[in-house]
Amino acid sequence: MTTTASATPTGAPAAAADGAPQVPADLAERIGAIAEAARGRARRTEETRRVPAATLAELTEAGFFRLVRPRAFGGYETDFDVLAGHVLTLAAACPSTAWACGLFAAHQWLVASFPEQAQHDVWGDGSEGLVCGSYAPTGVARADGDGYRIGGRWAFASGSDGAQWAVCAAFLPGAAEGERGAPVFFLVPAADYTVDRDWDVAGLGGTGSNSIVLDDVYVPAHRTLALSATMSGDTPGAAVHAHNPAFRVPMLANIASCLAAVGVGAAAGALADFERTAGARRTRGALAGGGNPVAGFATVQLRVAEAAASVDAAREVLLRDLRARAAATREGRAVSVEERLLSRRGQAFAVLLASRAVEAVNGATGGRGLALDNPIQRAWRDVGAVSRHISLNWDAVGTMYGRSALGLEPQGQY
Incomplete structure (x- = not known):
C-alpha cells in the first residue's frame, strides 16, 4: 500500500531527463x-x-x-x-x-x-498519503502556542476507512471572546481521530463517508489552510509549486468537477449496461403482449437516445470547463469570479443531465431492474446521491449562477 516518494509505480516508464516522474504510458x-x-x-x-x-x-x-x-x-x-x-x-x-x-x-x-x-x-515518509475530508466548518478552534486545538464531529468524510489523513474545516477563534473568525482547513493524521462508521445509506453506499471524531487535537499552524485561499487559488502551496500555474486553479473548479464526473460516469455505465441487455429482452405478456423485443419499442428507443445525448453533453461540459480553468492560469491570470461560477454551473448541470439519463434507462428496465444485482438500479441510486451533494445540487448552484447573471450578488460556494 505504500511506496517511496521518489519511486514510480510498477509498469511506469523511466523518469524524464529532469528526473520528474512521468505518467505511465498504459x-x-x-x-x-x-x-x-x-x-x-x-x-x-x-x-x-x-x-x-x-x-x-x-x-x-x-x-x-x-x-x-x-x-x-x-x-x-x-x-x-x-x-x-x-x-x-x-x-x-x-x-x-x-x-x-x-x-x-x-x-x-x-x-x-x-x-x-x-x-x-x-x-515525506514515503506514504501514499490518502486524505479524506469534511469541508463544512464545525466548531471554533482554540489557539494553543504555535498552533490550534480542535475537537468535535465531522460528517461525510468519504474514504475515511482507507485514509491516512483527514482535512477538517473549523473556524479560527475571533478577535473577541466567543466570536469566530475565518473558516480554515485543518490537516490531521489518522492517529489523531476516530472513525464512527455511521454511513448506512441508499446511494453511494460504498464510499465510506463516515463521521470522524476529534477530541481536543493539537494542529500546528503550518497544517492549516484558509478556505478563502482555496476558493481563489492564491494558496501557500501555489507559491511553492509556482512552476505549474495549474496549482492556482480555485479548489471548487477542480475538486467538485471530480465529484460531478462520478454522476456522469455512473449514468454512462447504466446506459451501456442497458444497451448490452435490452436487445436480448422480450416482453412477458400483459398489456405489451408476449414475446415482443424490448428494443423494438419506440419509447425505449427514445429513452436510449435521450440518455446518450445527456451523457455526451454532460461529459463535454465538464471536461471543457476543467480545461478552460487550467488554460486561464497558464495565461498568467487569476481565474475570475465569473469563470468560477461557470465551473459551478457546469458541474451541477452535468449532474442534472446525468440524473435525467439514468432515470430514462432505469425506467425501462422492468421488474428485473429491481434486482440488487442489476447495476442499472445501483447507478440510479448512486446518481441520485451525487445530485444531493450541496456542491452539485442544481437548485442551489443554478440559483447562485442565475443571481450573478442577473446582476445580483451570488450566494453560495464558488
Whole structure:
C-alpha cells in the first residue's frame, strides 16, 4: 500500500531527463482493467460500506493517486481533466469506488495547497498519503502556542476507512471572546481521530463517508489552510509549486468537477449496461403482449437516445470547463469570479443531465431492474446521491449562477 516518494509505480516508464516522474504510458488500460475488477466487487463494496483494500492497492500500484500530486513528491502533475477522465471510467463500473478514490486523488492536489512543511508531513515518509475530508466548518478552534486545538464531529468524510489523513474545516477563534473568525482547513493524521462508521445509506453506499471524531487535537499552524485561499487559488502551496500555474486553479473548479464526473460516469455505465441487455429482452405478456423485443419499442428507443445525448453533453461540459480553468492560469491570470461560477454551473448541470439519463434507462428496465444485482438500479441510486451533494445540487448552484447573471450578488460556494 505504500511506496517511496521518489519511486514510480510498477509498469511506469523511466523518469524524464529532469528526473520528474512521468505518467505511465498504459495508465488508461490499467484503469480500465481495475474498473472491471471494481465492477465485480460493486455489490460487496456497497454492502461493506467501503472500497475494498484490493481496489485501493491496484489503484496505488497503477499510479492513479499520483495524477495531480506535485512532481516534487513523486506525482505526475497532470491537469484535472485527466483525472476526471479516469474517474468517469471508474464510475461507469462502480460509482462508490470512483467517488472515494477520485477524492483520494484530488486531495493530493489539495494537500499541495498547504504550506510546504505540511506537504512534507503527509508525503515525506514515503506514504501514499490518502486524505479524506469534511469541508463544512464545525466548531471554533482554540489557539494553543504555535498552533490550534480542535475537537468535535465531522460528517461525510468519504474514504475515511482507507485514509491516512483527514482535512477538517473549523473556524479560527475571533478577535473577541466567543466570536469566530475565518473558516480554515485543518490537516490531521489518522492517529489523531476516530472513525464512527455511521454511513448506512441508499446511494453511494460504498464510499465510506463516515463521521470522524476529534477530541481536543493539537494542529500546528503550518497544517492549516484558509478556505478563502482555496476558493481563489492564491494558496501557500501555489507559491511553492509556482512552476505549474495549474496549482492556482480555485479548489471548487477542480475538486467538485471530480465529484460531478462520478454522476456522469455512473449514468454512462447504466446506459451501456442497458444497451448490452435490452436487445436480448422480450416482453412477458400483459398489456405489451408476449414475446415482443424490448428494443423494438419506440419509447425505449427514445429513452436510449435521450440518455446518450445527456451523457455526451454532460461529459463535454465538464471536461471543457476543467480545461478552460487550467488554460486561464497558464495565461498568467487569476481565474475570475465569473469563470468560477461557470465551473459551478457546469458541474451541477452535468449532474442534472446525468440524473435525467439514468432515470430514462432505469425506467425501462422492468421488474428485473429491481434486482440488487442489476447495476442499472445501483447507478440510479448512486446518481441520485451525487445530485444531493450541496456542491452539485442544481437548485442551489443554478440559483447562485442565475443571481450573478442577473446582476445580483451570488450566494453560495464558488
